[in-house]
Amino acid sequence: MFLVLEVITGLDPAEPMFQSMLNLLVDLTKLMHKFVDVIHTDARSLFLRRIPGYGMSQACGHLDFYPNNGKEMPGCSLSQERNCALMGYHAQMPYSYSQYNSSENDVIPSESSTDCSVQGYYILTTGKDPHYCQRHYRFIIELAKPVMAEKWGKDF
Known part of the structure; x- marks a missing residue:
């Protein structure tokens, strides 16, 4: 008999002996x-790394x-990994990692019009300085709607 939980959160599930293995007795699945x-946050390769x-x-x-693609946490050196302060951060779900890395990563269309969470992969970036947030800005410049431009243009 298995215990089925309503909600469970996993932080850095272990890779050695578990990745690509389906063992319902021990896996977070x-x-x-x-x-x-x-x-x-610690998905660097186990092999061939310092x-x-x-x-x-x-x-x-x-x-x-996957904060910072799940590999490097800027500002958290090996000696600081146990003491890094954490805080909430907004993540978006891109259609692909290449779309996330593009210059259009601030406009990612939603697949749903509801406020419910969408299942999938979420990517976010963090900075190297405490509190590790990076600022994301979105500028929209609307010069004029064509109807208004015609109205204003008649005065010149």
């Missing part, structure tokens, strides 16, 4: 619980968050 959200990562990169929840 969306097959076992009603809602699983996972935050991947500082290895031990968290898995494989998506395993209903919502998977």
